[in-house]
Amino acid sequence: MLHRTIHLFRKELRLHDNPVLLAALESSEALYPVYILDRAFLTSSMHIGALRWHFLLQSLEDLHKNLGQLGSCLLVIQGEYETVLRDHIQRWNITQVTLDAEMEPFYKEMEANIRRLGAELGFEVLSLVGHSLYNTQRILDINGGSPPLTYKRFLHILSLLGDPEMPVRNLTAEDFQRCRAPDPSLAECYRVPLPVDLKISPESLSPWRGGETEGLQRLEQHLSDQGWVTSFAKPRTIPNSLLPSTTGLSPYFSMGCLSVRTFFYRLSNIYAQAKHHSLPPVSLQGQLLWREFFYTVASATPNFTQMSGNPICLQICWYKDAERLHKWKTAQTGFPWIDAIMTQLRQEGWIHHLARHAVACFLTRGDLWISWEEGMKVFEELLLDADYSINAGNWMWLSASAFFHQYTRIFCPVRFGKRTDPQGDYIRKYLPILKNFPSKYIYEPWTASEEEQKQAGCIIGQDYPFPMVNHKEASDHNLQLMKQVREEQHRTAQLTRDDADDPMEIKVKRDRSEENISKGKVARTTE
DNA sequence: ATGCACGTTGGATCG
DNA sequence: CCGATCCAACGTGCA
Numbered sequence: 001m002l003h004r005t006i007h008l009f010r011k012e013l014r015l016h017d018n019p020v021l022l023a024a025l026e027s028s029e030a031l032y033p034v035y036i037l038d039r040a041f042l043t044s045s046m047h048i049g050a051l052r053w054h055f056l057l058q059s060l061e062d063l064h065k066n067l068g069q070l071g072s073c074l075l076v077i078q079g080e081y082e083t084v085l086r087d088h089i090q091r092w093n094i095t096q097v098t099l100d101a102e103m104e105p106f107y108k109e110m111e112a113n114i115r116r117l118g119a120e121l122g123f124e125v126l127s128l129v130g131h132s133l134y135n136t137q138r139i140l141d142i143n144g145g146s147p148p149l150t151y152k153r154f155l156h157i158l159s160l161l162g163d164p165e166m167p168v169r170n171l172t173a174e175d176f177q178r179c180r181a182p183d184p185s186l187a188e189c190y191r192v193p194l195p196v197d198l199k200i201s202p203e204s205l206s207p208w209r210g211g212e213t214e215g216l217q218r219l220e221q222h223l224s225d226q227g228w229v230t231s232f233a234k235p236r237t238i239p240n241s242l243l244p245s246t247t248g249l250s251p252y253f254s255m256g257c258l259s260v261r262t263f264f265y266r267l268s269n270i271y272a273q274a275k276h277h278s279l280p281p282v283s284l285q286g287q288l289l290w291r292e293f294f295y296t297v298a299s300a301t302p303n304f305t306q307m308s309g310n311p312i313c314l315q316i317c318w319y320k321d322a323e324r325l326h327k328w329k330t331a332q333t334g335f336p337w338i339d340a341i342m343t344q345l346r347q348e349g350w351i352h353h354l355a356r357h358a359v360a361c362f363l364t365r366g367d368l369w370i371s372w373e374e375g376m377k378v379f380e381e382l383l384l385d386a387d388y389s390i391n392a393g394n395w396m397w398l399s400a401s402a403f404f405h406q407y408t409r410i411f412c413p414v415r416f417g418k419r420t421d422p423q424g425d426y427i428r429k430y431l432p433i434l435k436n437f438p439s440k441y442i443y444e445p446w447t448a449s450e451e452e453q454k455q456a457g458c459i460i461g462q463d464y465p466f467p468m469v470n471h472k473e474a475s476d477h478n479l480q481l482m483k484q485v486r487e488e489q490h491r492t493a494q495l496t497r498d499d500a501d502d503p504m505e506i507k508v509k510r511d512r513s514e515e516n517i518s519k520g521k522v523a524r525t526t527e
Numbered sequence: 528a529t530g531c532a533c534g535t536t537g538g539a540t541c542g
Numbered sequence: 543c544c545g546a547t548c549c550a551a552c553g554t555g556c557a
Contacts, residue, residue, distance in 0.1 A: 056542045150554080151535070235536030281535040290535075323538095354536065405553045416537080486552075 001031035003096035003124070005179075006088065008114075009035045009074070010107065014212040015066050019269035020128040024098040025171065027126075032092060032185045033067055033074050034061055037193070037344065038081045044208040045106035048387075049381035051349035053200045055210035059255050060192045062211025069293035070173045072181040075190035081110065085117060094123050100256070101127040103136065103299045104388045110185035117358040133260055133288060136296040137265055140328075147297040149403065151281055154293045156291050163268075167261045205347040208251055208384055215252030218469070219263060222247050229270050230277035232284045239354035240340075240417050240426035248350060253291070259390035260288050291390055298389035309403065312408040314401040318364075318371035325370055327468055328363050329378050331431075334467035337417035337443055338362050340430040347430075349384035357398055361411040364399035365482055367474045371401035400482065407482045410475045414443045433458050453494050 005028040011036075012018050024031060042048045048056070064074035077084050089095065097114060111127060118125045129135045140147060140156050148154040157457040195202050223229060237245040247444040269283050271277040280286030303309035307316070327333055331342035340354045353361075356379075362368065363375045374397040379395070380386045417426070424442030428435045434445060437456040441448040446460045446467060454460050460466060 004536085042530090150533095153555090233536090239536095286535075357536075400552085404534080406534075406537085406551075408551060411537070483552095490553095492533095 003027050003029045003090065005096040005098055006032045006034050006085070006092070006094050006263075008097060008099040009063065010100050012030070012256040013063050014259065015063075015070070015171050016212070016216070016217075017130065018171070018264045019130045019168045020098050020099075020126065020484060021101055022168050022171065022175070023126060023128060024096070025175045025179055028096065028179045030092075031072070031176070032088075032094075032182050033072055035074060035076045036081045036084050036087075037076050038084075039078070039198070041081060041106070041110075046386075047377060047380045048386075050200050051204060051206050051382065052384055052386065053198065054195055054204045054206065055208060055251060055384050057192060057195060057198075058210030058214075059212070059257050062213050064192050066212060069174075070176045073184075073187040074192065074400055075182060075186055076192050077190050078193070082113060082117065085114065086121070089117075089121050089123060096124045096126065096382060096478075097125045100131060101129045102131060106277055111333065115397045119238045125191075130259065130261075131256060132295050133292050134158070134161065135297075136292075136299045139296050140300050145300075147300040148293075149294055150206075151290070154296065155280060155289065158289070158292075161257040164261055164264060167259055167265060173485075179230060206384070207348045207352060208248070208348065210251070210255065211256065212252075212257045215249065218247070218249060218252070219258060219266070222249070223266055223270065225326050226270055226274065227282060229267065230274040233278050233282040234287060234353065235282060237352070237354075238420045239352040239358070240337075240421040240423060241352075242429060244350070244352065246352065251350065251453065254385040254387045260291065264288055270335065290514075291387075292508050294389040294393035297393060305376065305388065307371065310402075312402045313396055313499045314489060315486065316371075316399075316401065319369045321368070321370060324368050324468060325363075325374055328359070328368060328370070328464075332465050332468075333362070334415075334446070334465040335362070335413040335443075335471075336424070336431055336434055336445060336464075338413050343430040345379075345382050349382060351383075356394065358411045358413065359414055360395060360398035362413055364395075365407055365470050365478055366410045367413070367471060367478070369474075369478050372396060375399075406470065407486075408479060410479075413471055418443055431464075433464050496503045 005024050007021055007024045012021070015021070021033075036439055042056075060074060060076055064076075067074050077088070087099070089097075097118060099111065099114070101111070102108070111125075115125045117123075129472065130372075138161060140152075142157050142160055143153075148157055195204075234246070239245075245397065249258060249263070253260055253263075254448065264285060267288075271285075278286075280289050297312070298304045301310065301312055307313050328338075328342065331339040331346065333339055341351055343358050344355075345351045345359075360375055362374070363370050364372050376391055376395040379391055383391070393403070397404045400407040417424075421427075423439045424434075424437070427442055434442060434456070437445050437458065441452065441456075444467075445453070445456075445458070445464065448460070450455065450459075458464055
């Protein structure tokens with residue numbers, strides 16, 4: 001029996017390598033491609049900001065256009081998702097809802113709610129993984145149910161699993177011809193809204209344009225340079241180049257405009273044709289695997305995006321300082337390197353990975369000692385590639401709360417940027433107020449004499465803020481704080497271990513091992 | 528058990 | 543302008 005299907009686009013805003021859309025087409029006589037624009041959901045769960053709204057709407061418009069070329073269309077329905085579904089299931093006599101499987105708690109909850117609705121209203125639900133290279137559950141299973149907490153261990157597990165799933169075939173007009181498309185009048189009624197319709201500022205300074213078409217173009221452009229692809233080493237890329245020194249594909253992966261599996265296999269093909277190529281963790285494939293790493297850990301860690309109740313996160317008494325947080329967020333720290341990065345982030349929605357490191361270290365363990373959760377929220381709002389797992393994972397990493405522990409390695413807000421941009425061109429671009437400062441002072445303009453500041457046309461403390469902290473003092477101080485936190489942590493762990501040695505615990509342990517032995521016996525007898 | 532190697536991408540110095 | 547080396551030194555995991 002063929003279904004009448006609503007295909008719900010959530011994060012897989014593309015037609016290439018879209019396994020669940022393909023399955024929907026193959027099992028249906030009528031297909032309604034739908035995006036439910038649930039503003040309350042997107043704002044409260046994903047903290048989506050203006051730039052990302054632009055990117056999302058552009059991606060939807062592109063999807064609509066690409067569906068149109070295959071004889072279908074995209075229906076963007078605004079409203080609370082459950083109400084929208086309830087209304088249209090009955091109106092369109094729907095027997096199946098298909099959707100991409102996602103791992104974030106709020107998306108999982110949405111799927112569970114849709115399944116409950118399906119049981120109530122009598123439609124089937126099909127979801128398939130398409131947003132990650134692997135079904136992360138398989139990685140957990142191989143590792144004994146818990147996530148691997150180091151990249152190396154993670155790679156080891158993957159080597160046992162083998163290559164990721166291959167991308168599914170491209171969709172054609174014929175696939176869509178077999179199903180009835182929505183009536184053209186519906187497409188008119190449920191068109192993709194404009195930013196102004198959603199009361200979002202119509203202007204955007206971001207050079208990134210959302211959509212599968214743009215994503216694929218950028219992908220091809222990068223893959224055409226074989227030498228660049230095979231020699232790519234992430235730490236060698238430059239955080240303050242005026243044009244991105246990395247691929248800049250992350251927003252497209254994050255929104256699902258591009259398939260990570262497609263990219264992974266395109267890279268494999270290029271590697272296969274080359275004599276030498278770089279390897280994880282620094283290679284391009286290695287970058288996809290970092291993404292996968294954080295997806296895997298996040299999928300199995302409770303309260304992954306917060307400190308409290310998060311078993312892998314170091315518990316730290318961070319300062320609460322709304323004023324300093326605000327200055328960091330709005331590029332007013334007085335350190336040009338930090339403020340330039342935050343300006344690029346605010347204007348364009350993308351900054352280089354190492355630039356993220358610099359501002360994250362500055363906010364947390366380096367200088368301000370403010371919780372990584374605050375930084376994570378700011379990134380979530382401002383970054384086009386904001387991603388639940390990767391964002392939280394990297395913030396824990398940079399704040400030395402999890403994964404990374406060499407907390408004596410602190411990024412200097414003056415010297416770090418100098419290495420790759422001694423003239424300060426990056427700073428001049430994003431902080432035009434400092435444009436005429438001599439290179440000698442551009443990273444620490446407060447050290448210029450009054451006369452020199454006047455000549456440069458910018459008085460520090462008047463036109464541009466003084467640095468909000470003395471980096472040397474602040475980082476030394478924070479180093480001591482971090483040391484204390486870790487000593488305390490160590491003591492607590494010791495106490496817990498001692499507790500675990502009480503007779504009850506030992507008994508439990510013994511019971512478990514006996515249980516295992518008896519299991520072994522059972523296994524042997526059945527053999 | 529205790530020691531040792533190791534970790535995506537710090538910083539300074541030297542050749 | 544690089545790459546190599548050292549500095550100082552963390553927790554984790556393995557032998």
